[in-house]
Amino acid sequence: MTTKPVLLVDGSSYLYRAFHAMYKVDLRNAQGFPTGAIRGVVAMLKRLEKDYPESPVAVIFDAKGKTFRDDMYSDYKANRPPMPDDLRLQVEPLHTIIRAMGLPLIVIEGVEADDVIGTYARQATEKGLDVVVSTGDKDMAQLVNNKVTLVNTMTETTMDIPGVEEKFGIPPELIIDYLALMGDKVDNIPGVPGVGEKTALALLQNLGGLDSIYSRLEEIADLAFRGSKKMAAKLEENKDNAYLSYRLATIKTDVALEQAIDELKHQPADNEVLLKWFTELDFKGWLDELEGEPAAVAEAGPAIETHYQTVLEEAAFNAWLEKLKTAELIAFDTETTSLNYMEAEIVGVSFSINPGEAVYVPVAHDYLGAPEQLSREFVLNALKPLLENPELKKVGQNLKYDANVLANYAIQLKGIAFDTMLESYIFNSISNRHDMDTLAETYLNHKTIHFEDVAGKGAKQLTFNQIQLEEAGPYAAEDADITLRLHEKLWPQLAEQSGPKNVFETIEVPLVPILSKIERNGALLNIKSLAQQSHEHGETMERLQREAYDLAGEEFNLSSPKQLGAILFEKLNLPVIKKTPKGAASTAEEVLQELALDYPLPKLLMEYRGLSKLKSTYTDKLPQMVNPRTGRVHTSYHQAVAATGRLSSSDPNLQNIPIKTEAGRRVRQAFIAPEGYKILAADYSQIELRIMAHLSGDQGLKKAFAEGLDVHKATAAEVFGMELETVTVDQRRSAKAINFGLIYGMSAFGLAKQLHIGRNDAQQYIDTYFDRYPGVAEYMDRIRASAAEKGYVETLMGRRLYLPQINARNGQHRQAAERTAINAPMQGTAADIIKRAMIDVDAWLEKENVDAQMIMQVHDELVLEVAEAQVEDVSKTLCERMAKAVELSVPLLVEAGIGDNWDEAH
Incomplete structure (x- = not known):
């Protein structure tokens, strides 16, 4: 019999904790796939393998679907939000990696991971084995005894019997009673209303467990805590809830297991699978660890002798x-x-x-x-x-x-x-x-x-x-x-x-x-303008900070979510729109945006955050990036980053400079033309919608573009059943959200949120849209089917985007791949079009010896410096050439502007 402790890992606990620990960092691979939860859990497992070498191990996760507790109490965990999409995407890859590491992975339907761990812990102790449960879940403290210890690798804490008593103020055998009295908001365990941590401890420390408390209700009034005189009646009134909560909080220790505790074996690692996933997820450090391990990643053929x-x-x-x-x-x-x-x-x-x-x-x-x-x-x-x-x-x-x-x-x-x-x-x-x-x-x-x-x-x-x-x-x-x-x-x-x-x-x-x-x-920069902007932003931020203090009635750290939450939701009693995974009121940007519609402090905070980001990212930083030899800022364009074919830029990133705010447009004003020249900016108008019209062949969309109609007004007229000339600004804005939302796979829920309307109304808009533009709906069905058959989609020019999850059994993965299948041909074709335009424009500038040069490419826009005497002619020819970069069944429209700076020209 081994003397090594049995290691039971609460995979579900660590999955959520790792996800939320990495949430602010938002770790992703080069393709934007979220990786933080996987990285966190794998790091924890590697740490445990190092700390407990040769220990029998099992990694246990919750199964999908309901458990016996849902049958016991229909509202069990009813308040829990659905698993975030970014986390859901990581579950299957993580399971694959854990199995490839050689670790037994246990998922049993109808029970929770806690119950499986509790059963293994009982089996182990019955055989005289020590058990280490690796978890961050406080409920597991009920399992602690002289053979079972808890360890939390994220906080580097260990909890034995004295540790439980120190942390909770009660021994492990009273933890279930503690949970039964207090309830649990996260799991929606009712508990006894009015019983918080202090009250529960006072009852348990003075009267004993739940049975003892209910046999000694008359003694409660003598206990020294607030409300003790009314507590006996409250307990009596909620006795059923208390015992229901006790049953809900009790971890089962008799789950039917396919593998007994002595059958848990650490298998050899599958390095080929690990290499594939660590490469795909950009886990370079762990890739390095695999070096020298046998893994057939390619048919490299015989080794080549080098000279x-x-x-x-x-x-x-x-x-x-x-x-x-x-x-x-x-x-x-x-x-x-x-x-x-x-x-x-x-x-x-x-x-x-x-x-x-x-x-x-x-x-x-x-x-x-x-x-x-x-x-x-x-x-x-x-x-x-x-x-x-x-x-x-x-x-x-x-x-x-x-x-x-x-x-x-x-x-x-x-x-x-x-x-x-x-x-x-x-x-x-x-x-x-x-x-x-x-x-x-x-x-x-x-x-x-x-x-x-x-x-x-x-x-x-x-x-x-x-x-x-x-x-x-x-x-x-x-x-x-x-x-x-x-x-x-x-x-x-x-x-x-x-x-x-x-x-x-x-x-x-x-x-x-x-x-x-x-x-x-x-690109030439007006450094003095940027310095002035930074100075003004600093002053404005100081003013906004003072105003925020006045609105809050006290000073606080505007960048602290905890302090901000206390001001907004506890002191000012603003409505809680969304909660963090830990149950606190969220102060995320989308929450502040929604609150800003009705309340002054969130609106002010949004303005402060926007200026802070603009100042640190652009007005402070851009002058430092000017090359002293040329007096210009020189970005780097990347062809091999975005999966759809779009260019990206860095050092500086020119594609994220805001255009919707006045402060953002001022940054663009600092991109100037040298003396004797003008900035010429030309961009494709609604190019992805035009590509959709071409790809879908929808007659309604094609007609709108062919006749030069405002396509958003035309859509509004169709969706809202009205004449084109009667469409209001708000209706056009709604139609624009529908037009662009649908080609990005937006759901009725997403549209409702964006337009601030009911979900049923949003679904009605979508249904009406597809009734009016049936070709679009047919295209979406067609491309989904084609992608499922081929495993990829293509742009008009033949660029391929592979969709490995298009036939996934996991509905979330499959639906995400289907949304990509619909949108990628449009984004990719738009990328191909402007690249072809750049090639043609460059050849024309060279051949005709035009006094002009391309200085930036941003999204669907080309930016040039042009000699003043030639700018009108260049503008006309540039638009013509860009419009002819590819022939579609609808006209490509290019709009150009001329100015002394980028903002004027846009």
């Missing part, structure tokens, strides 16, 4: 130069001093033209004792004709960065034929990571040398010029070699798919040099 060379001599370099001139395809990479392309200096370059063979040419390693290297000027001058030769095909991993760095040395990289990051992204955009290390493990079953392996980590991390050539050479050469090998693995698979191949060749690769150019163009 890596570091070139220091001119003769060897010239020999490689001759090889490059006649190569069919060159894998190319730069090593630099910085990830900031505007500041990066080239330290060396690497090439590969045959798998397993690569060269690194260092030019600027300057650590103490570094050997003499070929000069950067000599190497780049020799390479310039090759790098600028459009006929000499190149492949790289994120070549846009290399193109930007080369531009610092007046080299315009041409001949970009392939990019392994983009190949991976187009092949499967929902795959979380498209970096070289991940791709090498996924497709080549090869662990690369990581940058941290040669440069170190944290504050002491070296820049590449400080790394010794003995380490830098193999690392840099491997980058080029792996790039070539990845291309040879990915491209044949991608080329078999005509749609994705078309997107790769005609949209994504041609866009690389254009995005590089836009990034390097940058």
Whole structure:
């Protein structure tokens, strides 16, 4: 018999606790899938495995559906809100990961996890075994005895018999009585009205358990607590509730179990499954732990013998130069001093033209004792004709960065034929990571040398010029070699798919040099204006803070949910719209938005929060991001992030600058044109609705767009049964919410909330909409069926979005995938259209030698700097070219504006 304690893990308790602990952080993978609860529970399990090695273990979760307690009391847990969607999505992946870890996972219908744990605990103690119950649930304290201990890994606390007495003031055998008297709001256990914690303790400590209390009611009046004289009558009146509560709170210890306590075995881990899920969920640290473990992630074929060379001599370099001139395809990479392309200096370059063979040419390693290297000027001058030769095909991993760095040395990289990051992204955009290390493990079953392996980590991390050539050479050469090998693995698979191949060749690769150019163009900022805005926002925030204090009648921390909740809901008695998982009144943004419609303090707080975010994110930060050499701010555009194909931007993120508030528009006013130029902004009008009209073929929508009608007014006229000219502003706003809501899969509940109407009225709007636009309803049915059959949806140009949950048995997962199936073709097609427009506009600007340059792309909008003398002509031609980027069955409408700053032009 083992001397190790049996470990029983309350998975359901930790699932909720982990979710809400991570809620404020909102952890998600690159595709936006929530991961916080999974991360929290897996971390807790790993901690327990470390703390209790070799212990028999079981992880127990609640089953779906009702339990015997619902039969006992129909209102049991009736007040509990439904599981949040972001949490529900994480349950099945978490169960899969736990099983893959080799841990027994127990789910038994008709009872709760507590009852299964209680039964296992009884079985174990009957066999003389010690038990550790890992939980955060206070109800479990009733199980504690001389063989059963509770441990909470999240708070790092352990609770034995003295621990229960210290925490609750009573021994474990009175915990059920304690819960019966107090009741439980979360589980909707009624208890005895008026009995709180202090009263319950006074009764239990002086009179004993429930049976004893009811046999000694006459003694209650003598106890020294408030209301004791009336308590006996209250207890008598609620005796049935008290005993019902006792039964509801009692953990069963006789559940029929498929596996007995001595059958719980820790199985070997399934590393292949863990690798798949840790990769998909972006759990890099745990991926690293799996390194070296047997896991067949790819048919990599036989190991390739490598020959890596570091070139220091001119003769060897010239020999490689001759090889490059006649190569069919060159894998190319730069090593630099910085990830900031505007500041990066080239330290060396690497090439590969045959798998397993690569060269690194260092030019600027300057650590103490570094050997003499070929000069950067000599190497780049020799390479310039090759790098600028459009006929000499190149492949790289994120070549846009290399193109930007080369531009610092007046080299315009041409001949970009392939990019392994983009190949991976187009092949499967929902795959979380498209970096070289991940791709090498996924497709080549090869662990690369990581940058941290040669440069170190944290504050002491070296820049590449400080790394010794003995380490830098193999690392840099491997980058080029792996790039070539990845291309040879990915491209044949991608080329078999005509749609994705078309997107790769005609949209994504041609866009690389254009995005590089836009990034390097940058945008001019009025730094003084931003400084003035920051100053004014600071003053306004101080005023708002004082006004908030006046409204509250006291000073408080405007950023503290706890203090804010006390002011709003306890002192001012505002209605509680939503509660946190712990039962406290929520002060989340959506709650404040709703309260702000009727109450001054929430309205003021919303204004304060908005200004605080605007100040910290933009007006304070943007001036610090201006490049001192160009006087401009240079964002980075990312092609391989959004699953639908939309571009994203960072450092700074230009796509989140608010446009609906005056303060947000002032930030846009700081994006200015240089002297002699104007800002020209052109964007597609209602492009996703037009794409819906084209994809669905709905005659009503097509007619509205063909006739140039205001489509939202037209929808309002149809839905509300009225003439077009009589539609009010509010009715148009409601119709706009319907138009956009439905293509994003909005339910009647969501529409009702947005329009502040009843759910039945919202459903009636939706039903009427589909009656008037039957083609839309038919399209939605058609695309759901097609997605379920194929497992993916496509844009007009052939971009694919895979939907792994489209046939999931879990209804929530399936419905989420169906909503994506409806919307993704529209979002993706809109992304493809503006990318094609950018390619065409760039070619036109180059060919006609127009005095204009693209400086930003934001959502469905292109922003240019144009010479004043040409701005009218450029505006007209730009709109025409954008409108012809693709031919739809309805006209594409492009609207342009001209101004001295971005806000004026928008």
